[in-house]
Amino acid sequence: MKITAYIAKRLFYSIFVLLGLSMFIFTLSRVVPGDPARLALGPLAPQWAVDQLREKLHLNDPLPVQYVIWLMNALRGDLGESIVSKRPVSQDVLTFFPASFELVMFSTIISVPLAILIGALAGRRANSIFDNIVRVFSYVGIAVPTFVWAVLALFLFGYLWKVLPIMGQLSVGIRRPPVRTGMMSIDALLAGRWDAFVDHLKHMILPALCMSVGRIAQEARLLRAGIIENLKKDYIVAAISYGIPERRVMMTYLLKPSLIPMVSIMALDLASSMGGSFIIETIFNWPGFGRYGMWAMLNKDLNAVVASVMIVGIFFALFNILVDVIIAYLDPRIRVMERAS
Amino acid sequence: MNEQLIEIHDLYVNYKIYEGILKVLNGVEFRVGVKEKVGLIGESGCGKTTTMRSVMRILADNAIVPKGSILYKGRDILKMSEEEIQRIRRESISMIFQDPTAALNPVFTVGDQLMDVIKYSTKENLTKEEMKERAIKVLKEVALPDPERILKNYPIMLSGGMRQRICIAMALVSANELLIADEPGTNLDVTIQDQILRLIGRLVEERGTSIILISHALGTVKGLVDRVYVMYAGNMVEVAPTKELFSEPIHPYTIGLFKTVPKLTGGGIPEAIKGRIPDYINPPQGCRFFPRCEHAMPICKKEKPSLKSVGGGHEVACFLYE
Numbered sequence: 001m002k003i004t005a006y007i008a009k010r011l012f013y014s015i016f017v018l019l020g021l022s023m024f025i026f027t028l029s030r031v032v033p034g035d036p037a038r039l040a041l042g043p044l045a046p047q048w049a050v051d052q053l054r055e056k057l058h059l060n061d062p063l064p065v066q067y068v069i070w071l072m073n074a075l076r077g078d079l080g081e082s083i084v085s086k087r088p089v090s091q092d093v094l095t096f097f098p099a100s101f102e103l104v105m106f107s108t109i110i111s112v113p114l115a116i117l118i119g120a121l122a123g124r125r126a127n128s129i130f131d132n133i134v135r136v137f138s139y140v141g142i143a144v145p146t147f148v149w150a151v152l153a154l155f156l157f158g159y160l161w162k163v164l165p166i167m168g169q170l171s172v173g174i175r176r177p178p179v180r181t182g183m184m185s186i187d188a189l190l191a192g193r194w195d196a197f198v199d200h201l202k203h204m205i206l207p208a209l210c211m212s213v214g215r216i217a218q219e220a221r222l223l224r225a226g227i228i229e230n231l232k233k234d235y236i237v238a239a240i241s242y243g244i245p246e247r248r249v250m251m252t253y254l255l256k257p258s259l260i261p262m263v264s265i266m267a268l269d270l271a272s273s274m275g276g277s278f279i280i281e282t283i284f285n286w287p288g289f290g291r292y293g294m295w296a297m298l299n300k301d302l303n304a305v306v307a308s309v310m311i312v313g314i315f316f317a318l319f320n321i322l323v324d325v326i327i328a329y330l331d332p333r334i335r336v337m338e339r340a341s
Numbered sequence: 342m343n344e345q346l347i348e349i350h351d352l353y354v355n356y357k358i359y360e361g362i363l364k365v366l367n368g369v370e371f372r373v374g375v376k377e378k379v380g381l382i383g384e385s386g387c388g389k390t391t392t393m394r395s396v397m398r399i400l401a402d403n404a405i406v407p408k409g410s411i412l413y414k415g416r417d418i419l420k421m422s423e424e425e426i427q428r429i430r431r432e433s434i435s436m437i438f439q440d441p442t443a444a445l446n447p448v449f450t451v452g453d454q455l456m457d458v459i460k461y462s463t464k465e466n467l468t469k470e471e472m473k474e475r476a477i478k479v480l481k482e483v484a485l486p487d488p489e490r491i492l493k494n495y496p497i498m499l500s501g502g503m504r505q506r507i508c509i510a511m512a513l514v515s516a517n518e519l520l521i522a523d524e525p526g527t528n529l530d531v532t533i534q535d536q537i538l539r540l541i542g543r544l545v546e547e548r549g550t551s552i553i554l555i556s557h558a559l560g561t562v563k564g565l566v567d568r569v570y571v572m573y574a575g576n577m578v579e580v581a582p583t584k585e586l587f588s589e590p591i592h593p594y595t596i597g598l599f600k601t602v603p604k605l606t607g608g609g610i611p612e613a614i615k616g617r618i619p620d621y622i623n624p625p626q627g628c629r630f631f632p633r634c635e636h637a638m639p640i641c642k643k644e645k646p647s648l649k650s651v652g653g654g655h656e657v658a659c660f661l662y663e
Binding site: 232233234235237238240241242243244245248252253256257260330331332333 | 399449458497508
């Protein structure tokens, strides 16, 4: 099977997953108690205004009808209006999503090479001092929630040793580059604004690092396990016995098969840091999508809630496909099985 | 036949595991001459593979060699520098692994793996084309059809017999002096196994290399080798020219081992040797076979018998013959 056909098949399946998710989250958002119209207008608004808003939001229609109306509009790119920001939700998405995406990607760029390096060394020298340090670091990294790292980072770098900015996306006095992609680092580069680019990168370091701790810990741990398991395999001993240099055996013959479990977890990590970024974004005052979604939920901003969940869901689905493609590249056994099915 | 290629003398190998120390090899004596064909038989777990892996210096990380020497043309492999042993692996000795499925890397094509072996087997700077040419040539040698296609295949796409042939091909690349075949074809059905053994026999004959054929199936070594070693629990207990060993085995273990072979003519279930291979953490003192031996004498519990000649190249490690 060609890779394009494979991707097409996967995309086709994810449509159903996303439809299911949209029904679920739509229903859930509609059945929780509290009148969103009343919440939006405040306790002092007259009843007729609330009724009018309910009519406008189709809140008086039966649930399936509301869903179909929402779906039809969503397919045209109209996700409704946010009752908090008073703007179209789609516009909010375009504003806030790229900022989070940028942060999560930056964290990926930091965490993946580090995880590979740490995991490979720990696996290669299993039970050495280095491995034991990594083991402790991994347990701590997986067990301690991100906000602890964030608070610690604030304390260390914002209070004791003021080397990195801890708030927002740009320092005061630096002009925002014109918005094109919504990812400020890219926008800065596109506008040729080197100063803004560097300053923005500095702002990303701490939040991205805090986001990366858990990911590095988990991914390094998986790679270590893979390496230890595969080191015992006959094909490694065989490669050594044919006189292939040890360095090459470790870097290719061992690393490639060992990366497979790590890569599949990477996708989940990436997507969940997208969904879980609200903590980091709140602490570091990052105007991102996680924070937006959280505000929407606290304010019962129905359209925004559904949109936030759906966008993260789409992101999740797409990254899963991407990772499956990467794994199929790494592991021919999966390719062969796909062909057979 | 006089010139020795490999001489193992008094080799001990231990494995450190969580429960303690496994004392596996217990003073192994073993010789292979230039162009000689030698068989090595014994039960699973008696140390055949450990002995051969010591020769290639590819023992597991937890293995310790407290004592002994492995001479390759008079030089001790155990004391060689990394470069020296690397050169032997690349140019002189090679091993066919027991399980071809495990010995081939599942995530690289046959071509990638085979060409890598070829690349390091020579000091010449080969181009990609030359490497491919050599790979095709060696695949033809092991009688694989359509080598061009096989080079592009992943191991999973090939049958067990084909994988075994590929393993042989990879070993052939660098086996210019000695080929160690560790139970080749054990996992395959008997017809394919027979083909594989014939193939190995023919290749060794054509190339004029020595071979060590390891097996726990007695029949497989019979037709292929000049001399057979019998191993029990980390010791060579008997060695003799093939014909003599099969007609007149004298060590009680060898005799017992031959009784376990099912005969086409005889009825019933063949006799098994009573007892099991010893626990390597606390192996019996003296002769390791005495707890299972029907001729055990007081001295067997105290002293370890060493290989002594009984004439005609026949040696045995047993106090019955001293």
